[in-house]
Amino acid sequence: MANATTPAATEAGRAPALPDIATVRATVRRLLAADTEPIDDAEVAEMTAQLREDIAGLIPAVEALTRALPKDDVPRACALACIGEARMRLRLGDGDTEPVRLSVAVRMARTANALADHHQALGRAS
Helix, strand or coil, X not given: CCECCCCCCCCCCCCCCCCCHHHHHHHHHHHHCCCCCXXXXXXXXXXXXXXXXXXXXXXXXXXXXXXXXXXXXXXXXXXXXHHHHHXXXXXXXXXXXXXXXXXXXXXXXXXXXXXXXXXXXXXXXX
8 A cells, every 4th residue: 555645744844734624623513423424435535635644734734823822721732733644644545445545534533623622722821
């Protein structure tokens, strides 16, 4: 199984742009409802690729928000743990079978949703 790679930076050497949180959440809802509304394999692959980009954009944004918080702050620790999990998820391959690809997509969706939650919560706390 080949591992997918996520661009660490754009062509200009900057961090990926922050994705639109509403769009991320719409993709997440669609994937998490996959057991009730079937999704074809091509759409799963497309959503997984988009979620990889979204996660890559959310990681530095959430990280930046954690820098303003005290080192012993619980929300900061939770956000940093989520970032570690997100980086691990980005190392996942896409999968060799349709059920595995859907499973990877669902994991990406949960991770993107958690990062979006942290981004919104920490953004309000700043």
